[in-house]
Amino acid sequence: MLKTKPNPGALPLYQQISELLIRDIAAGRLPDGTRLPPEREMAAELGIAVGTLRQALKALAEKGLVESIQGSGNYIRARPDAASVYALLRIELLTGGGLPTARVLSVDRLPKDPSLPPFGSSAEGHRIRRLRYLSGIVAAVEEIWLDGDEAATITPQDLSDSLYLYYRETLGLRIGRAEDRVGQAPLPAWSPPDFPHAPGTPLPRITRITWAQDGHSVEASFTWYDPEKVAYVARLK
Numbered sequence: 001m002l003k004t005k006p007n008p009g010a011l012p013l014y015q016q017i018s019e020l021l022i023r024d025i026a027a028g029r030l031p032d033g034t035r036l037p038p039e040r041e042m043a044a045e046l047g048i049a050v051g052t053l054r055q056a057l058k059a060l061a062e063k064g065l066v067e068s069i070q071g072s073g074n075y076i077r078a079r080p081d082a083a084s085v086y087a088l089l090r091i092e093l094l095t096g097g098g099l100p101t102a103r104v105l106s107v108d109r110l111p112k113d114p115s116l117p118p119f120g121s122s123a124e125g126h127r128i129r130r131l132r133y134l135s136g137i138v139a140a141v142e143e144i145w146l147d148g149d150e151a152a153t154i155t156p157q158d159l160s161d162s163l164y165l166y167y168r169e170t171l172g173l174r175i176g177r178a179e180d181r182v183g184q185a186p187l188p189a190w191s192p193p194d195f196p197h198a199p200g201t202p203l204p205r206i207t208r209i210t211w212a213q214d215g216h217s218v219e220a221s222f223t224w225y226d227p228e229k230v231a232y233v234a235r236l237k
Helices: 013-026 039-046 050-062 163-171
Strands: 066-069 073-076 091-093 100-111 124-134 137-147 175-186 202-212 217-225 230-232
Touching: 013 050, 039 050, 050 066, 091 124, 091 137, 137 230, 163 175, 175 217
Parallel strands: none
Antiparallel strands: 066 073, 091 230, 100 124, 124 137, 137 217, 175 202, 202 217
16 A cells, blocks of 8 residues: 555546556555455545545446445455556556656657657657656656657646556547667766756666557657666566
């Protein structure tokens, strides 16, 4: 369960909680049949109102992931196809899981950086730089490039904690698959002071390309993560 209070973010608080629980279900930390604590106790542990928790549990029940048994409590009904807006997020706290939030550092439309792997058809892209948190802990810095043909303009105010949710709900763009390559690279000079490593420090780096459901590539990104706090995790089912 969450050990720190969730940070405010673009997603409604109840959705943050439901997403956190979905990630724990997918990771096996909440196995099928787990009885959740009583609602008041669970809400106090999460630092939220009981009404907010009930909204989160209702959202999970609609996905078939929680069953409420009158007089007994709420039980996890784990499913292998549990859908999350963070389904493609592969970094987790070393202690497991973590509620994802992000702070946008900059958004610019620019000619594509030649160091990026080939993607999309436009010569320009939207470069999004972010600082990523997991349950309030600074976890990674990201540079994401969305192909310029997918949107005319993007502003920081447009973006939610989950880019893929923004792509889907605002741009009508659904991500179908992604390919990750994990290596090592120096932390870039633009990394903010909040990140606990100095620019130039060699760190694990994820290079990702994503494709839309119709098969065309739409995005490339780099993620440098703090190996002292988080790990890259891929689960095969």
